Amino acid sequence: MRIAIPHGTLAASAARLNSRFFAAAIFLCVLLLVGVAASALFLRQAMEANARQLLAADLRLQAALPIAPEVRAGLLPDAVLRFARQHLDGAERLFSPGLEFSAMARVEGTARSLLVEVKAVAADYPLRGRVQLEGDITLSAALADGVVVEKSLLNRLGLRVGDVLQLGERSFAITAALAYEPDRITHLFSLGPRLLIALDRVASTGLIQAGSRVTQVVSIRLGEGEEAAALARSIQAQAKEAGIQTRTPEQSQPSVRRFIRRFVLFLALTALLTLLVGGMAMTGAMAAFLRESRRTIAILKLLGANTGQMVLLVMWSTLRMVWAASLAAGVLGVMLPGLLPRLLEGLVPAEAHYQPSVGLALAGSGLGIVFSLLCAAGPLWWSRSITPAQLFRSSAWGDEREPLGGRKGVWLGLLLSAVTLCAALAIGVWSGEAHFGLLFVGGVVGLLLLAWAMVRLSLWGMRCWRPRRHAWQLAMHALLRRGEGYETVMISLGIGLGLVAAVLFLEDNLNQQLLNRMPQRMPSYFFIDIQPDQLAQFQSLAAPFVASQPDAMRIFPTVRGRLLQEDQPVAADEERPQAWRKSREYVLTYTDNIPVGNRLVAGQWWADPTVREASVEVEMAKGLGLGIGDLLSFSIQGVTITARITSLRAVRWSDLGLNFFVIFSPAVLQDVPLSYLASVVTSPDQEEALLAAISGRLHNVSAIATRVVLERVQGLLQQVAQSVRLLGGGAVVAGLLVLGVSVAASRRRRAHEMTLYRLLGASRWEVARIAAVEFMLLGLLSAAMALLIGQAVTALAVEGLLNDVWGFNAGLAAAAFVGGTAVIALTGWVGSYREMGRPVMALLRGKIS
């Protein structure tokens, strides 16, 4: 159909403000959605493009198997290498053996030492990708003369390239600093900086002892046209039998992938929340826009415009409003990952190069335009009620109801929620996290219901409240009269602010939990790999530093064992750690008494240490389908040990103390070669001295500083929190847009009201105060709702997901409350400031109608 009506027909100056709100809302929504999508694509591309590099090979076999004493001198990953030769031998295949373990690096003659992640590599490492060193030196040259370390190690130990470093019993020259290591991101958390050393030199350090935690690695380069995945599948059964894990590029870093997937999903869902609130703003703005244009619409209808022409006209007007904003937001959105590199720092290899995608920008803009048209559809439908008959009645134009008042707002909320929730669910299913998506959908539905109920309740409460102050009375009347329209405003603001509040509270809770508790309850260090003959020395060395509190030093005999379950098919599901992997390695221990921080939930603790019994952590037991009376078997260095489960324990993990999934009675591990694991609590100023004392004498003992681990966890959380805060900010802005729309829509009526007050003798100051009180009430209600939402989300997350006690920070809550109220009140008040100063004569002359 031809639309010959000039496109600007529906753009009365009065309506222009609404079209700006509309454009601003779509800009915000598209920007956030495209930004998140671009980040997700970037992460995925970086992962895929670098997958082969990230493994530094085509296929990788690894196992934390003990090194047999007879080959310890050669220090080859004998078991894994033997397995590879046996099952994978081929003319074109290259095997590159390696070892990975942690150890203490020390500076001779000083007390400085640091836990490092050692990677011992053969001469042909890496088989894929390249190692980049700082300065003009090749890897083989660097490893021939010494070791290569990450720069952070140099900074933290105060060393430079060329200096000497102690590792175990030997000293090595640092020949180069590591700039990029292809297979660096194998874990999200690393305990220390990387150190590369030639495989044939490891033996001389004396670090590899019985029971040492060493991962044997064999990297494999395949021949032309060979498929890593198929090969891995063909040896799967034998590998499992031997306790060896296979890794193809596609399944490298499952934990990193999972984290990134969840992270992106979380961002996407948060962005959808903004879309929900933004959609409310847009529909409100469009409804107000059409209402401002209703006389024109009536005239067009009178002159013979039919439904099709009206639809086209409104759609055209919508397009005119949004195309530029959508396009700009799309372009800016795809540039976001490049503009905000900090958000993705550490998640993508430093090498990965971001390339904005034109297609994504256009798709995002297109989606924004479609969404705008969708948001225009409701108001267009409502505009059916504008009839030319009103042209015959001069008084019919005074109608100034809220654009989203009453049932319209409810319907709109339902519709938009349905759209958003379907999208959320679709995204969840699509990214393989349907469970997460469902959780989110449930959460949002709950949130909306909660918000709606609270708005209703507070409006009802206000109706019953009779303030004595005059200004408050008038303001409340104004608020109640506009109450219908303010419902959507309050819900939008409540959700937006609530999201930000939740992030704040959650972050605060985690900080409190992780860092502030540390000095009193958490060990400063875990010392691992203490040999039986070193135990006495260790105790005497540590004794002067141990804090004077019960259990400040705890020592457990430990051994690694692989869980055996003959009767059930073994499903090693790398992608889902919570589906307890059944060939997983566990750290096993024995004790006489139940350790502190553990609580029996079923069965009895053993009374007789000579009986073979086991106690299992309750969540693990649930995951594995184990119960009291079942037999539990582990393979420890090739020997199978078995015990009957006689108790289940609940463990408070958040204390970060020494805790074990499986504890045996002393009889079970009697003849097993053990090493000792110790946790020590010391005062912060003693930490360095303790570390120096131990690592100076017991070279093979590694110390893990809890503070370092926690700082890493915290850094990662902060990264997530930062992104969510950014998106939450978007949701708040969307909420403020809804407020803006409402204020703009009631502008004329407000002007009328205020001028009338002044005609009746109120001063300008008093009028301004009435408006201030009105918006403050609105702000108070919305902020209170946000606070409740924020606290509810936090409590659920902390208690439900982290299994911890949720803490309320009154100061932070008060700050969030005051801040939220202030932002809302100021926005509303400033938005209606112009209406307070209209000349009184304007009212008398009928210029304000």
Place this chain on the structure above:
Amino acid sequence: MIHLDQVSFSLIHSGQKLSILKNISLSVAKGEVVGLLGPSGSGKSTLLALLAGVEQATAGVVQVNGVRLNGLSSDQLAHFRRQHLGVVFQEFHLVPTLTAWENVALPLDLAGLPGSRQRAMAMLEQVGLAHRANHRPTELSGGEQQRVAIARAFVGCPPLILADEPTGNLDQNTSQHIIDLLFSCVAAWGSTLFLVTHDPQLARRADRCLHLVDGCLEGSQPCG
């Protein structure tokens, strides 16, 4: 041209039935100029709205230029207005965002007729506003706006013109000009004119006058 047969119009307002027009029957021949007089609130504008097909009679038959308006859909009524009708209001009702010529061209554009711009300009020439063609309504005086509105009403050569107190917002002098213009246009196009007015002088120029009192037609009387 116009046939009303026992037409009533009522509204339900807060549960109460409001009878606004009661059993109105009338006929107007083609080319006739009919004046409609009556006190404020008697239902004059409502009667025009029925003739324009923007309100539906609650009883009786409304037929305009051979088209029976009862029961037509809103799109059919829009189509009817395009072809048969021009309306002039007391408040002009021009689209504020469009220029004078665009306002005049609007009915032709909506009907999808070609050459709307030339015809609109020619029409503005007729009402003596060719030099203000690119001005917006806010930049025009009341009289000028009403002339634009008249140009818009006549641009599609409709057989029926409805006018609701076209001079109500204008001073004596301007009113006279507008009325002259209106009548000369009606004469030139041979249109039928149905004119609501309070002005006895204006009423006197009609072929006949109808009196509406309290929603009832008091029968044809000599005008003035």
